[in-house]
Amino acid sequence: MVGKSAKGRNDLVPIGVVAQRTGLAVSAIRYYEERGLIAAVRTGGNQRRFLRSDIRRLSFILIAQRLGLGLAEIERELASLPHGRTPTVLDWQRISRSLRGEIDGRIQLLTRTRNKLDECIGCGCLSLDRCALYNKEDRASAAGPGPRFVLD
Amino acid sequence: MVGKSAKGRNDLVPIGVVAQRTGLAVSAIRYYEERGLIAAVRTGGNQRRFLRSDIRRLSFILIAQRLGLGLAEIERELASLPHGRTPTVLDWQRISRSLRGEIDGRIQLLTRTRNKLDECIGCGCLSLDRCALYNKEDRASAAGPGPRFVLD
């Protein structure tokens, strides 16, 4: 008796609401739909209606973007979520963990970079490969490409 | 007696050599010059000649870019290095330390993000603000913008 009528009403939300809730511009949301990152149903008058769960989908996109993932990569991640039905808690857990892995990787890379840089601050060089001072400005160039591809 | 003649010869390097040493494309180097990130002197025949120290300047640009800095920001950082004269060890130390600060900041931000995400993995949500399950899908929307501006 409490079920459908009270809830079903708000289950589909128009694009403006999604924009407000996510902080995204309406145009950006349309763009994501065009790219296939999210999907909407249409009203009789051709207006988009989103599931509430799409708001979370968009939150995920925002977080992943901050980590520097491109939309194509994000799309790949999201592919494991069901288009159409509302994702379950487990769906989100799985994908969040994958994101966590991504973050961990980045932290490690930055940490390594920092350590290398620390070594170099000591001598004021930036070769990060062989200290340029030690190399008297040029020994590295004889021994190969030098400060090329500095990190990795 | 050992000084100028043996050294002065190679002091100015053409763009191709800079490209090889840094791994950058010649066109990219020209672009950076156009943007004012590096400066070159010209030969009688209008060809660029770079100081060896410009190779380090470019290495710095590469590192900073990897950290996600835009060229405008990098330009600001580099502004404290002398255009024209070869930077001293101290110049580089100062600027490297600033880069180190940047890296530290990023690691901190990522760590915070990871912690927030960890909290959320527990319930499978991504609001990172108030758990959506706790909120029964909608209490957040009554209480304001919801999962907006998720991190920061």
Add this chain to the structure above:
DNA sequence: GCTTGACCTAAAGCGGACTTGAGGTTGCAT
């Protein structure tokens, strides 16, 4: 002195991620 590869400029193009603009339709409140 001539060939050849490295160099030059200026302008246009590109991919990513959107935004803006023009011109039109929908749908909810009154």
Add this chain to the structure above:
DNA sequence: ATGCAACCTCAAGTCCGCTTTAGGTCAAGC
């Protein structure tokens, strides 16, 4: 019933960080 905000499409524009193209010039070895 009507007004008006919110919605729609499609095309073009924008910013960033370069690359590509076209049409030359320079310089070093033979």
